[in-house]
Amino acid sequence: MQKLQAIHYGEVKLILGIKCDGYVLSDGTAVMSLRGITKLLDMDHAALVCMVTNSVKVTAKNSPYQVRNIVTYA
Numbered sequence: 001m002q003k004l005q006a007i008h009y010g011e012v013k014l015i016l017g018i019k020c021d022g023y024v025l026s027d028g029t030a031v032m033s034l035r036g037i038t039k040l041l042d043m044d045h046a047a048l049v050c051m052v053t054n055s056v057k058v059t060a061k062n063s064p065y066q067v068r069n070i071v072t073y074a
Contacts, residue, residue, distance in 0.1 A: 004027055007023075007024060007025065009058070023070075031054070034049070
């Protein structure tokens, strides 16, 4: 089974004035990154690390995190 990749990147505006990193995975699933969610919720990332559901490699050419592995939440 091939590991999922984050193939598309964009900033999602969820709340007025707050943006969150968003990705589309190679299987078509839309997700948000751990970094984006912690920024959105204004909290320390350590609180969410225990709930890690997926780690993917970023291949989206326009992402500032290209070639890195990131944690995502669907």
